[in-house]
Amino acid sequence: xxxxxxxxxxxxxxxxxxxxNIISRNSAAGYWSTFRALLKLAYKEGWLRENVNDYLDRIDxxxxxxxxxxxxEVKKLAATPCKVDVLKRASLFACMTGLRISDILQLRxxxxx
Numbered sequence: 001x002x003x004x005x006x007x008x009x010x011x012x013x014x015x016x017x018x019x020x021n022i023i024s025r026n027s028a029a030g031y032w033s034t035f036r037a038l039l040k041l042a043y044k045e046g047w048l049r050e051n052v053n054d055y056l057d058r059i060d061x062x063x064x065x066x067x068x069x070x071x072x073e074v075k076k077l078a079a080t081p082c083k084v085d086v087l088k089r090a091s092l093f094a095c096m097t098g099l100r101i102s103d104i105l106q107l108r109x110x111x112x113x
C-alpha cells in the first residue's frame with residue numbers, strides 16, 4: 001500500500017518536459033485510474049491476496065474549463081482580413097463545427113456523408 005501511495009504522490013508531481021509545468025489533475029486522475037484497474041485485475045487473477053484498491057484514495061477529477069468564442073467574437077473573426085484565405089475559412093469552420101484542429105487536419109471528403 002505504501003508503494004502504491006508513493007506512486008500516487010509521484011503522479012501528482014509529474015512535470016511536462018516542454019513546459020516544466022505539473023501535469024493536469026485530470027491527467028493524473030486518468031493515470032491513477034488505469035493503475036488501480038490493473039491492481040483490480042491482478043487481484044482477480046490471483047496475483048494479489050487482497051484488493052489493494054480498498055485502501056487507496058482516489059484522485060478526484062476536476063471539471064474541465066471549456067473555452068469557446070461567443071457569437072460576437074466569431075463575427076469579429078469573420079470580419080477580420082486574413083492574407084491566407086484557407087486559414088481563415090478553416091478557423092471559421094472549426095468555430096462553427098466545434099472540431100479540433102487535429103480532427104480538421106484528418107478530415108477527408110470520404111468522411112462526409
